[in-house]
Amino acid sequence: MFPYRKILELYEEKTSLRNIAMITQHSRQKITEVIQLAEKKGITLPFGDEMTDPWLEDFLYPEKKQEMSGRHLMDFEKVHKELAKPNITLTLLHDEYVREAQSAGKIPYAYRTFTEHYHEYAMKYKATLRIRRKPGELLEVDWAGSTMSVIDPDTGEKRKVYVFIATLPCSQLFYVEGSYKMDLPSWVRLHQHAFEYIGGTTQILVPDNLKTGVTKHTSKELILNKTYSEMAAHYQTVIMPARVLSPKDKASVEGSVNIVTTWIIQALRNVKCFSLEELNKEIFKKLEELNHRPFQNRPGSRWSAFLEEEKFALSPLPDTPYRLSEWRKFEVRPDYHINVNSMFYSVPFELIGKEVDIKVSPTVIEVYFHHMRVASHPTLYGKFGQHSTLKEHMPANHRLYVEQTPEEAMKWATEMGQSTLQVVTFILDYYEVEKQALNSIFTLKKLERTYSPYEIEQACKRVLEATSRPTVKSVQTMIKTIRKEDERKASEINSKTTDEKYGFTRGASYYGGNNK
Known part of the structure; x- marks a missing residue:
């Protein structure tokens, strides 16, 4: 058997090519070829016990097995790269492979054998298996079932902290952060932090059917929270909630919940923190350890898998982050004003008695009637009871008087x-x-x-x-x-x-x- 492991170990010890050739009794040309292939495919010290000479031969020269079978060779690297593209499937790639084999006058593998070979190749040599998930396609989000706590420095009482988890199914990278509340502003803010952590957005968001994000979800109808939907549109992603009582629709985040519960929540059970910021610093330390921990059965870690296999497929973040807004409904008062947080804003007098939709944000109040914006005011702060009245909203006789x-x-x-x-x-x-x-x-x-x-x-x-x-x-x-x-x-x-x-x-x- 060719001494692949011995050659690579000697090279890592800075042994010259001439000396490696003398020790192993092989040509410098062959030794250089092996070293270059190993560097190209990311093989570095320390070598695992499973990385024997036969294993290294399969990894460096996967086509040798196929040559022995007499079948048309499969380009595993090409298959793996093509599967990263949207709407590309193994069925399509196998069809192209069959036509390529026929044009070369060789015998192709059957579809089942084709998929088995790819599955074996990806599980052994790649960080991800793209039969299951496309890179950059999904981000699954949920709250962990277990909670954490911080100690109030004044009273000594424990305050409950909820744990948010976001997972990329392709690379299995996850993001974790604690929050005092599970309300809509917290939900949206944590999504933004997750997008910033991975440096982009996925095509689809898969949440559970919690009320902060999903108003109604049946087999016939899906109504999303307006603010949540607006946030998704800002980041150019689509919300597709998991079906009710169907945890397999977000299996990755469900699995991440178990890992986070063990390696973060329970690992920090004896750590005392006196503020949410302090607790999140501890969470982020554990998060980095988990994402950089090597896989047990294949090369790399969640983080390296993300950088190599998925980051390229993410959509870029928008130039400006999403500004949180809240949607409400009001009936226009007889004085053609609406009451928002005890501040009064005018709308066209023709809408008196009509129900309008109000978009409330920290900087602006927008009024919509039948999905058309009819008024906009800067958000008022300070003493309650202030009025923001536009002259064009008044009847003619009122306008004349003021x-x-x-x-x-x-x-x-x-x-x-x-x-x-x-x-x-x-x-x-x-x-x-x-x-x-x-x-x-x-x-x-x-x-x-x-x-x-x-x-x-x-x-x-x-x-x-x-x-x-x-x-x-x-x-x-x-x-x-x-x-x-x-x-x-x-x-x-x-x-x-x-x-x-x-x-x-x-x-x-x-x-x-x-x-x-």
Whole structure:
């Protein structure tokens, strides 16, 4: 038998190729080939007891077994890499292998033998077996059944800590963190930490049917929590909860729960921590030990398997992390406001009495009606009872009333015309008390309910031609006069048009009749 192990051990001891060739009685060319293959396939010291010369020969030259059978050679490395791609299956790869064998004039392996050979190769030489799971496809999440605790430094009482677990089924890498609560904000935050730990996101999230994530799950209907669904969309992943009473749908995380319970929860049972941050530091130390612990029956560890076999398949994290928001339902009050945490936010007055969806976040309050956003306000903080009211949400008469400021009065007058602006400017300068001036201008603005902006501007223009001290009363009188004049002129025009249309009427004498 060729001394593969002896050669590699001598090389690791920094023995020269010339001396290795003299000791083993083999050519330097063959020795160099073996060393390069071993480096390429990641074989390093220390060597396990199972790594005998026959084992190393199978590992370095897997095609030798196939050559002895007389069948068309399988490219195990190619099969393993192809299976990492989405929608690629062993059935498809076997079909391609059969066509390749036929074109070469050789006998292919049957499908069952093909899969058995790949299974043997992956279990012995690879960190993952891709018949079961695609890399980067799933992330299974759950709460551990057992809990931990921290000691309150003031009272000495123990406070319960729940343990969150996330597992990648392909590489079996897992993430663990403690939390005081099992509520929605904690659930979302822990997902974010898990994504940051693995440096990306998977195609699918597989949670249990807990109420924080899944509102309703039956064979006919699936309703997800809006915030949880929104978080998944932000990270470009899809939530597919495990079926009710079907633990096999998330078998990896169920298995990780047992490992975490033994090697983290129980391993830290005698460690006293006085804050959640302190406990999580201890958890993370144990987590790193577990993820870097070598596999018993194959090369590598969970961490090396993740880096080599799965990390490349993860989707990149978004540029900004997800900002937690909460969805609520409210009925719009008669004053066209909604109450969120004792703060009041306006919505369009047309929605009074209607039910709307509210998206509450630390920075913004968004209001949706029939899935369309109808209002948005910065989140208010401080004293309860504050109002955030947008003018465009008010009825016209309310808007007219609240816009009683000198600035708004000047802005309105400018829109009306130059003469109206002169009248408003005079009124603001004339009254010593600003409130009196604004009340007069408010009366002037109410003319818009009956008259057009053109009529208001013309009335102001005529009043200014008649006096240098215009009043609102004079403008009201003048605009009524202008309206009557316009109506009279319109009547005269209509009468004249009627006369021109029908001309004069001929009498009976014109037609030879007698006037009696």
